[in-house]
Amino acid sequence: MPKDVAELAIALSASGLSLRSVVRLEAGEWQSARAVALIGNEGAAYWHHFQNWCDDQTESVENPLDSWSRQVINEVANRFGGVVLMPNDRPYPPFQRWAMKAHGLRPSPIGPLIDARFGLWHAYRGAILFDDDILIQDAEDQIHPCGVCAGKYCVKSCPVGAFDGGVFDYARCLAHVRGPNAGECRHKCIARNACPVGPEWRYPDHVQAFHQKVFAGL
Ligand code: B12
Numbered sequence: 001m002p003k004d005v006a007e008l009a010i011a012l013s014a015s016g017l018s019l020r021s022v023v024r025l026e027a028g029e030w031q032s033a034r035a036v037a038l039i040g041n042e043g044a045a046y047w048h049h050f051q052n053w054c055d056d057q058t059e060s061v062e063n064p065l066d067s068w069s070r071q072v073i074n075e076v077a078n079r080f081g082g083v084v085l086m087p088n089d090r091p092y093p094p095f096q097r098w099a100m101k102a103h104g105l106r107p108s109p110i111g112p113l114i115d116a117r118f119g120l121w122h123a124y125r126g127a128i129l130f131d132d133d134i135l136i137q138d139a140e141d142q143i144h145p146c147g148v149c150a151g152k153y154c155v156k157s158c159p160v161g162a163f164d165g166g167v168f169d170y171a172r173c174l175a176h177v178r179g180p181n182a183g184e185c186r187h188k189c190i191a192r193n194a195c196p197v198g199p200e201w202r203y204p205d206h207v208q209a210f211h212q213k214v215f216a217g218l
Contacts, residue, residue, distance in 0.1 A: 018041065023035065037130070039125055042115075054068070065210075110158075119198025154192065188208040
């Protein structure tokens with residue numbers, strides 16, 4: 001266990017990833033773990049590190065962003081005596097629930113958790129589980145930006161009304177993004193981009209296009 005979680009944050013920063021928070025776990029909540037360090041991206045600072053890694057690969061890699069993330073996080077986990085957990089591991093680890101508990105985030109009307117600073121431009125690339133019970137300062141609740149947003153620009157801007165029913169209509173969104181009339185939606189989520197929070201953290205177009213391609217399986 002790192003004596004100081006700041007050491008963990010520093011080790012990660014070399015890859016453009018951030019230590020988002022450390023959450024205390026109840027006994028039995030997730031195997032034998034007593035704490036989980038959530039690791040992710042705030043904006044797209046990781047992108048050029050990831051691209052450099054891609055350039056160095058001699059063979060094509062399946063799920064390159066996950067592979068790179070796993071490699072980076074694994075190196076740090078080994079150094080600090082933890083075990084890596086990835087968002088797509090099965091059963092799905094409750095990254096969002098942990099994030100809600102850790103830094104008081106709440107869901108936006110379009111699903112992803114919104115951060116008062118980074119808006120919708122943050123995500124979780126992995127986590128490190130620790131068996132030691134460590135001292136963690138409880139997070140303070142953040143302001144929930146969607147609670148004071150009267151415009152609901154995200155929901156209203158979706159060209160196919162994928163959020164009109166109050167939950168994300170995945171099938172409707174996917175059919176549109178994959179279809180012949182996708183337009184801008186082929187490369188980016190218009191609803192996510194309509195959010196006025198944290199515009200300076202918005203992923204650049206080429207990064208959004210990468211994620212949209214993965215999302216749509218194109
Ligand atoms: C399966 C999955 C999907 C599926 C289904 C999503 C769904 N809504 O069911 C699909 C393919 C549709 C999808 C799409 C996207 N996803 Co997704 N997805 C996941 C994944 C791998 C598992 C989710 C899950 O089932 N967890 C299992 C349960 C047990 O975990 P949980 O933490 O308890 O999460 C659930 C609850 O917290 C609940 N929830 C959230 N808020 C609230 C509030 C209340 C009051 C309640 C009761 C419940 C609740 O919703 C979560 C289920 O989605 C997660 C990674 C992960 N492991 O969490 C990413 C994840 C949720 N996805 C993410 C993202 C970014 C996206 C996309 C934007 C894709 C993209 N291009 O990057 C879209 C957005 C879709 C949308 N508008 O909702 C991010 C969200 C980051 C954030 N800021 O919150 C995650 C965390 C992955 C990551 N690498 O960071 N996704």
